[in-house]
Amino acid sequence: MKIDIIKCHGSGNDFILIDEMNAMLPFTDEERASLAIAICSRDSAVGGDGILFVQDSPHADAKMRIFNSDGSEASMCGNGLRCVARYACEKLGRHKLVIETMKADLEVEKTEDIFEGIPTFRVEISPVSFQLSDLPLHLDQDAVFNEKIPQLSEDLLFTAVAVPNPHLIAIVDEAVLASDVQETLSIKVNKPNTLFPDGVNVSFVRLLEKNHIFVRTFERGVGFTNACGTAMSASSLVSCLHEGNEPETEISVYNNGGKVKCVVHQIDGETKIDLIGNGTYEYTASLQVDPEDFSSAAVLDKEEFQEEKELYAMLQDEVTAYLTSFK
Numbered sequence: 001m002k003i004d005i006i007k008c009h010g011s012g013n014d015f016i017l018i019d020e021m022n023a024m025l026p027f028t029d030e031e032r033a034s035l036a037i038a039i040c041s042r043d044s045a046v047g048g049d050g051i052l053f054v055q056d057s058p059h060a061d062a063k064m065r066i067f068n069s070d071g072s073e074a075s076m077c078g079n080g081l082r083c084v085a086r087y088a089c090e091k092l093g094r095h096k097l098v099i100e101t102m103k104a105d106l107e108v109e110k111t112e113d114i115f116e117g118i119p120t121f122r123v124e125i126s127p128v129s130f131q132l133s134d135l136p137l138h139l140d141q142d143a144v145f146n147e148k149i150p151q152l153s154e155d156l157l158f159t160a161v162a163v164p165n166p167h168l169i170a171i172v173d174e175a176v177l178a179s180d181v182q183e184t185l186s187i188k189v190n191k192p193n194t195l196f197p198d199g200v201n202v203s204f205v206r207l208l209e210k211n212h213i214f215v216r217t218f219e220r221g222v223g224f225t226n227a228c229g230t231a232m233s234a235s236s237l238v239s240c241l242h243e244g245n246e247p248e249t250e251i252s253v254y255n256n257g258g259k260v261k262c263v264v265h266q267i268d269g270e271t272k273i274d275l276i277g278n279g280t281y282e283y284t285a286s287l288q289v290d291p292e293d294f295s296s297a298a299v300l301d302k303e304e305f306q307e308e309k310e311l312y313a314m315l316q317d318e319v320t321a322y323l324t325s326f327k
């Protein structure tokens, strides 16, 4: 069988986008999980942090489903939603859409370039919940706000938040960021454990200057990625709650894959976060796959988006220069 794909990324968090809108024979969920495991493998002909399935929606302009590279389905994907926003806006000829996700219909729109010539999109990150039951995190308390979790660390202070996928966030210094603390802790809470039965995305955050932070994330179902959009959004919120950054103000969020901007909105007791950043295409192609063995996928008719790659590399150079000033 042949599957048309777009290889894309949001801040270096890379995905395979598959359009299932109007599909005559949509995949089963078992096939979606198997396909993610097969073609996201960095040993495969494609490789990626996950697959974005774009589908019809009965009550929104389109629907996004995200399958991690281990085949697990997540409730949300911020970097992926920007790629889906670009694809759906271009397909439907619109600049603003509503995209259905597992737990919410979210606003997306094309916005001013984050770097000249780089397609940039604003996506809504919500709902936001600090209730531990919404992650879930099994502790005998309702929330974890900038406090210790002795089972995980004697020193670090954590905040737990669902946006709506689960995130555990710690503000750390450069020395902790450079250590293996994050990897060890992340592996512990993403294998069978009593605290996080569904696993959790773990982010270490370094404060750079006012309204400028660096975020590195070990993603549930993937491992370390260049960036995690929901994690960068949640980390921006935490930086407003505990570290003096400002709601209703653009927070520049740097990561190993580039940068995004986040704006935290807190209105009538409800929190929403705008995540603003690139939706970059790397290439289009057709995958020739054996429906009985997805791992045999071959890439055909590959067409590169060379100019986009070169522009994004210039943004990354700018980010590297900025981050070097904090070493």
Ligand SMILES: N[C@@H](CCC[C@H](N)C(=O)O)C(=O)O
Pocket: 013, 050, 066, 068, 073, 074, 075, 076, 077, 078, 079, 080, 165, 166, 201, 219, 220, 221, 222, 225, 227, 228, 229, 230, 231
């Ligand atoms: N990288 C995504 C998050 C993808 C899902 C996450 N790994 C999870 O399982 O919750 C993003 O950009 O938010």
